[in-house]
Amino acid sequence: MNRGAAGSARRHVLAAAAATGLAALAPRAAAQAAGPPAPGAQAGGDALLERIFADLARDAGRERRFVERRRSALFVEPVESRGTLRFVPPSTFEKTTESPPPERLRIDRERATVQRGDAAAASVPLDAHPALRAIADALRGALGGDLRGLRAVFVASLRGDAAAWRLELVPRDAAAARAIERIVLAGGAGRLDRIDVLERSGDATELWLLVRDGRG
């Protein structure tokens, strides 16, 4: 009932997309589930990657503060926001933004749900929005330390070593790849430090995960 009822200009984009339903539904090709396994970027990369993700998995569930900076052809200056990220096993994560605008994003396997202020929560099916899904998959995989999950959706290539690594993710799904050029995870010393999203539009988001004591 509430899906169609809001209707006013106050409804934000997610709410709109939620109600759209017939929305893009761009082909998230079944191939992605059956596709070939991603090759390691280099010999021995797989072992390193396994180790890195084993560390990340151990860290999963810990709440991390973040600072996010978004650059866009539309913006004069990059915009910055802050908040916390939390992974809730097995497959949910929450991103709470304090400013601006304060909102709470909750993503599980199927849906992204956004709560902003007192407004009713709006929810979109991820399958209808390949770009959102790709970002959600990357965040979930990185925060939860789920390498297998990541590799199912992205072609992953690793650079660096255990002390300082960079994992480049390119969406396998054609529709996602039309919106997202690549997502780069970076970290070291058993910790995830940064998530960069480069969109086809040229827009880019850098998200730094802060360590609790203020380092990073």
Added chain:
Amino acid sequence: MWAALLALALVQVARTPVLTDVTAFLPGPADAGQRLLAGQLRDGVAARLILIGLELPAAASGPGSDEAATVAGLARAALALRERLAADDAFEWVAGGASEAFERDRQAVFDARWLLVDEDLGPQSLARAFERLQLELRSAGAPLARAVATGDPTLASLRLLASLGGPGPLARDGAWFTDDLRTALLVAQTRAPGFELDAQQQAIERLRAHADRTLADWPSALPRPQLTLTGPGVFGVASREAIERDAARLSIAATVAIALLLGWALRSVRVVALAALPVGSGVLAGIAAVGAGWGSVHGVTLGFGITLIGEAVDYAIYAWVQRRPDGRAQPQLWRGVALAVATSAAGFAAMFFSGFQGLAQLGVFSVAGIVVAGACARWLLPPLLPAAPPVPSARTAARLAAVADAARALRWPLAVAGLAAVALLVARGESLWDDDLAVLSPLPAAVTDRDGRLREALGLPDLRLLLALRGASLDDALAQAERLAPRLDALREAGQLAAWESPATLIPSRATQQARRAALPDAETLRVRVADVLAGTNLRPQAFEPFVRSVDAARTAPPIAAAHYEGTALGRRLAAQLIEDRDGATALVLLRGVADPPRLAAELRALPQAAPGGALRVLDLKDDVRRLVADYRARAQRVALAGLAAIVLMLSLQVREPRGIVAVAASLGCGCALTGASLVLLYNSLTLFHLVALLLVAGVGSNYVMFCSALPAHPSDRASARLSVLLCAGSTFVAFALLASSDAPVLRMIGTTVAIGVVATLLAGQAFAPATTPRTALRGR
């Protein structure tokens, strides 16, 4: 000559197709609204839809380690099935998850956005819109807003898309699913109209074959999904199968049972075989007559074919049993048979004059069948019958007389019971009748439940309430739909409905498009305005040049018409929602998530637009159909009473004696009332088909009453007459008791009614018959 006539009838029968959808049996629509309603029911927006589910068996384990593999497999199978159906000519379109068509929907709406919405592009509202955009671009929904922002910074296209559809099904791995991920969903629309059941059946068979091939390589390790099909066409085909199967099966069973009964009673194979002659002739004549008149026979009419077996076989029995040992008929026999034919025909002829196609078919079928069977028994049968008729033994005669006397002793209790039955029926008034068409559906409730579940998961609008806006032209109809929009919005705000779908949202009227176009600023004005509004903000004016150019282009763009949506899912929806005819056009507005349909219908009908002569018609598929059926039934009720009166009148004219007339009227009235009351006690309410079957009871029962009240003078003749009546009643009872075992409600109702009715009228006929002192109540020749 008889053979020649039969051959002629056979040719006609072979050329006559059988229809079985119940709507076809309904009366012809009385007014424009009912015509639209009947059209929607038979071939409307939803009549061609087949809802397809690939469903995991209930026994399969829930979420487990291989759940992801199963879901992915289901999705692959659903998408593969979609490919096959899309390539099949039998289907106009198929939808199920990921589709380029939806991308095209988005594009079509985006391209037309400045003519589809009232967007204030003045400085203040533009400033507010950009503020909102900035917020969106910083939120989690940024990728969605970003995708359209440069061309549509007010996000008008997203809002419009949001208002267009329901929530839509859950998508997973590119396919649509129910929320529990156990059923993958597809929707297909057949090319053939929903009421063309042969074509529907072909489409369904093709669909099943496609599904079989798709699932051929399903991994054996995973639980194998089952194909679930629902939808009006699927139901129609299933109903037809059920009715045809039962009608055929039970006709054969009844024939065999009656043959056995007669064979046992008459001890003559030859007579039994000969009895088939009037029956077969009658049925053929009935079908031929209906085929000649209408070009097709309704399945329900054929269901009544069993009626003729019961009735026509009676004539053969009378002809044989009531013969004298010298091979000549009893003096009053043919007069009696003629009267039996005439009274039964009178009852059914009344149906012919009801003006309803279904009933008229039944009337013609029965009258033609009965007359031909009677004639056959009178002129064709006697020379063929064995010379020596059965003469009931003295013992049999005594027993029969004893039974009759016992029945007579029951006359007062029966009279009281009859009066009580009448009182019960009268007291119930209109609540006596159940006019819900669903009652007549031969499908189990589980099937319709499944349909509702798939429909809900697919986010299809529920089609119970339908708003039809009539205009002198397409543009006029669209303008009428636009006028209704604010009212619908208000009702939505009030929580009366979740959403509405109007074709005018996608194709605004010319006037509206013109007004919107005229309100759009030119490129230079807008460019300056954007620069002004964005000065000092974090948004760069140059980035929104696509917006400026698209607004400018819309100022000179051709008006949006249906062609704009060609090849999109929205285009298909529009085609279903806009109906043009010779006198004008109708725009259909669909509603979703209606909380209380009768209440909403009442509120909508109170709108000025819905006043008599207004453009708006509120169609409540359920209530209107119910009203249609009730209307039909009420008229059938009058016709049935008239038929009953005609029967009593004819018998009275023959009896011509006050006491005899009272006996005849009391017997028939009591028999019918007892039958009706028994049905009410059994089923709590009666339907149209009970009513028609009651008329049949009156027709058949009148024969018993007549023969009982006008027994021949000669004792052995009298015993023969009693025996024949008993045999007739027995054979009719057997035929209809079998029919009562049918799965198809229509057949079951007819069967139950007549089986009870035969017993009741026979009992009443015996009970109210004048004392055994023989009377020559029938005038001699």
